[in-house]
Amino acid sequence: MxxxxxxxxxxxxxxxxxxxxxxxxxxxxxKFGDFVAVDNLTLNIYEREFxxxxxxxxxxxxxxxxxxxxxxxxxxxxxxxxxxxxxxxxPHKRPVxxxxxxxxxxxxxxxxxxxxxxxxxxxxxxxxxxxxxxAILKLVKLEEFAKRKPDQLSGGQRQxxxxxxxxxxxxxxxxxxxxxxxxxxKLREETQFELMDLQHELGLTFMIVTHDQEExxxxxxxxxxxxxxxxxxxxxxxxxxxxxxxxxVADFIGTVNTxxxxxxxxxxxxxxxxxxxxxxxxxxxxxxxxxNTDDTAWFSIRPEKIKVSRSKPDKQxxxxxxxxxxxxxxxxxxxxxxxxxxxxxxRASVLNAKRTVDDPIGYEDRIWLxxxxxxxxxxxx
Numbered sequence: 001m002x003x004x005x006x007x008x009x010x011x012x013x014x015x016x017x018x019x020x021x022x023x024x025x026x027x028x029x030x031k032f033g034d035f036v037a038v039d040n041l042t043l044n045i046y047e048r049e050f051x052x053x054x055x056x057x058x059x060x061x062x063x064x065x066x067x068x069x070x071x072x073x074x075x076x077x078x079x080x081x082x083x084x085x086x087x088x089x090x091p092h093k094r095p096v097x098x099x100x101x102x103x104x105x106x107x108x109x110x111x112x113x114x115x116x117x118x119x120x121x122x123x124x125x126x127x128x129x130x131x132x133x134x135a136i137l138k139l140v141k142l143e144e145f146a147k148r149k150p151d152q153l154s155g156g157q158r159q160x161x162x163x164x165x166x167x168x169x170x171x172x173x174x175x176x177x178x179x180x181x182x183x184x185x186k187l188r189e190e191t192q193f194e195l196m197d198l199q200h201e202l203g204l205t206f207m208i209v210t211h212d213q214e215e216x217x218x219x220x221x222x223x224x225x226x227x228x229x230x231x232x233x234x235x236x237x238x239x240x241x242x243x244x245x246x247x248x249v250a251d252f253i254g255t256v257n258t259x260x261x262x263x264x265x266x267x268x269x270x271x272x273x274x275x276x277x278x279x280x281x282x283x284x285x286x287x288x289x290x291x292n293t294d295d296t297a298w299f300s301i302r303p304e305k306i307k308v309s310r311s312k313p314d315k316q317x318x319x320x321x322x323x324x325x326x327x328x329x330x331x332x333x334x335x336x337x338x339x340x341x342x343x344x345x346x347r348a349s350v351l352n353a354k355r356t357v358d359d360p361i362g363y364e365d366r367i368w369l370x371x372x373x374x375x376x377x378x379x380x381x
Contacts, residue, residue: 004236004238004239004241004242004243005236005237005238005241005242006238008196008221009200009221011048011049011221013046013047013049014044014046014222019046020083021044021045021046021080022045022046022047022049022081022082022173022205023043023044023045023068023079023080023081023173023205023207024043024044024045024079024080025041025042025043025044025064025077025079026042026077026078026079026080027040027041027042027076027077027078028040028041028042028064028067028074028076028077028078028079029041029074029075029076029077030060030063030067030072030074030075030229031075036229037060037063037229038060038063038064038067038074038229039060039228039229039230040077040230041060041064041077041229041230041231043064043224043231043234045205045207046205047082047205048203048204048205049205049206049221049222050196050199050206050208050219050220050221051205051206051207051208051220051221051222051223051224052207052208052209052210052215052216052219052220052222052223052224053065053207053208053209053210053224053226054210054211054213054216054223054224054225054226054252055211055225055226055227055252056211056227056252057211059226059227059228059229060226060228060229060230061209061226062177062209064209065098065175065177065207065209067079068081068086068096068173068175068207069091069094069096069098069175070086070089070090070091070094070096071091073087081094081095081096081172081173082095082172095171095172095173096171096172096173096174096175097166097167097169097171097173097174097175098166098174098175098176098177099162099163099166099174099175099176099177099179104162105150105158105161105162105165106150107149107150107151108149109149109150110146110147110148110149111137111142111145111146111147111148111149111150111153111161112133112137112146112147114150114161114165115133115136115137115161115164115165115168116129116130116132116133116168117165118165118168118169119132119133119168119169122169132168133168136164136167136168137164139164139198139201139202140160140161140163140164140194140198141160142157142160142161142164145157155187156187156190156191159179159180159191160191160194162179163179163195163198167198167202167204171204172204172205173204173205173206173207174199174204174205174206174207175207175208175209176206176207176208176209177208177209178209178210178211179195179208180192180195180210180212180215188215189218192215192218192219193218195219196218196219208220213252213253213254216237217237217240217241217253218237220236220237221236222234222235222236223235223236223237223240225240225248225249225252225253227248227252232245232246232248232249233245233246233249240253241253241254241302242377243377244300244377244379245379245381246379246381247298247300247379247381250300250377250379254302255302255303255347256300256301256302256303257300257301257302257303257306257346257347258298258299258300258379259273259275259276259277259281259298259299259300259301259344260275260276260296260297260298261273261274261275261276261281261296261297261298261299262274262294262295262296262297263291263292263293263294263295263296263297264280264293264294265293266289266291266292266293269284269285269286270282270283270284270285270373271283271285271289271291271297271378272317273297273299273378275299276342276344277320277340277341277342277344278341278342279317279319279320280316280317280318281299281317281318282317282318282373283299283373283374283376283377283378284373284374285378289378289380290380291378291380297378297379297380298378298379298380299376299377299378299379300376300377300378300379301371301375301376301377302376303335303347303348303349304333304349304351305371305372305375305376306346306348306349306369306370306371306375307348307369307370307371308336308348308350308361308367308368308369309367309368309370310359310361310365310366310367310368311368312368313368313370315370318370318371318372318373319368319369319370320340320346320368320369320370321340321341321366321367321368321369322338322339322340322341322346322366322367322369323338323339323364323365323366323367324336324337324338324361324362324363324364324365324366324367325337325338325339325345325363326363327361327362327363331352332351332352333349333350333351333352334349334350334352335347335348335349336348336349336350336361336367338367338369346369348369
């Protein structure tokens with residue numbers, strides 16, 4: 001089987017039927033009055049996995065995290081951690097730690113004392129506290145800041161102190177609720193890789209809640225895309241991006257063009273769709289493709305999979321002409337919003353591999369958009 005994208009590490013316990021889940025939500029429902037925050041959800045997460053819950057505000061992802069931490073109890077269903085039911089177990093007796101977006105550092109304590117506070121409360125011997133705090137300070141690269149107070153640190157440094165305090169207790173599971181939301185874009189990107197390296201080095205299980213698609217795609221082994229209290233799709237970042245199972249997932253992850261049409265021809269491994277916009281789409285399909293002739297289908301294709309040209313392609317399918325409506329220059333790439341004659345806007349992106357362009361495309365130019373049959377995916381819902 002061909003890979004849908006690069007993999008961060010060869011770690012796929014979910015593909016092994018013999019591997020037991022480390023965290024298991026079994027038919028979990030959580031209601032707040034008449035509002036159903038989590039709706040009969042079943043979900044399995046594996047040991048040492050970096051797992052992301054991704055979805056819009058109000059989809060239930062933070063409620064899942066809070067139930068796992070013990071701050072909320074399920075209305076029905078059960079949650080297991082390492083094979084043990086968490087029903088009735090109070091938060092302080094769970095081998096779980098939670099890191100919040102606010103960091104909640106003690107302003108009057110030094111970095112060292114903030115990190116060691118939980119160990120002191122747990123009654124750990126002083127010599128052992130010193131040893132463990134020294135080790136974690138080195139791991140998060142904060143040795144030279146050990147004596148500083150939180151208000152003497154940058155946002156990124158405070159974030160690392162909060163992370164160090166969370167992992168120094170060596171919990172079985174670390175829960176992160178929008179942990180990078182307060183950082184600027186560049187620092188957030190740097191911290192994402194630091195988090196990944198730390199998780200891998202410590203061998204812990206990380207479960208993160210985020211609404212930032214790029215953040216989830218960068219750090220996760222797997223992502224669960226949520227909506228209205230349910231999981232719509234679970235998969236690796238490449239699977240979620242390249243093979244969404246619905247228009248909702250395709251639209252939520254990154255930028256996508258979704259074209260509606262009717263199935264006109266169907267054969268082994270391919271389908272022909274006549275779009276509402278009048279042009280014919282020839283697409284590759286799998287053996288699981290269930291639509292029949294005259295059924296409505298949606299063809300989803302990412303902007304970077306579309307070729308932009310001034311001249312008409314030789315192919316009769318998968319090519320359409322339009323007028324450049326908007327141009328966005330992002331440095332590494334240029335985005336084109338192209339209006340088709342039907343009024344539909346399609347977006348295409350072109351990598352800026354050279355510093356200069358001999359014949360740059362401008363506003364109101366007529367151009368052609370084309371793509372290969374396997375560049376997009378046909379969706380049934």
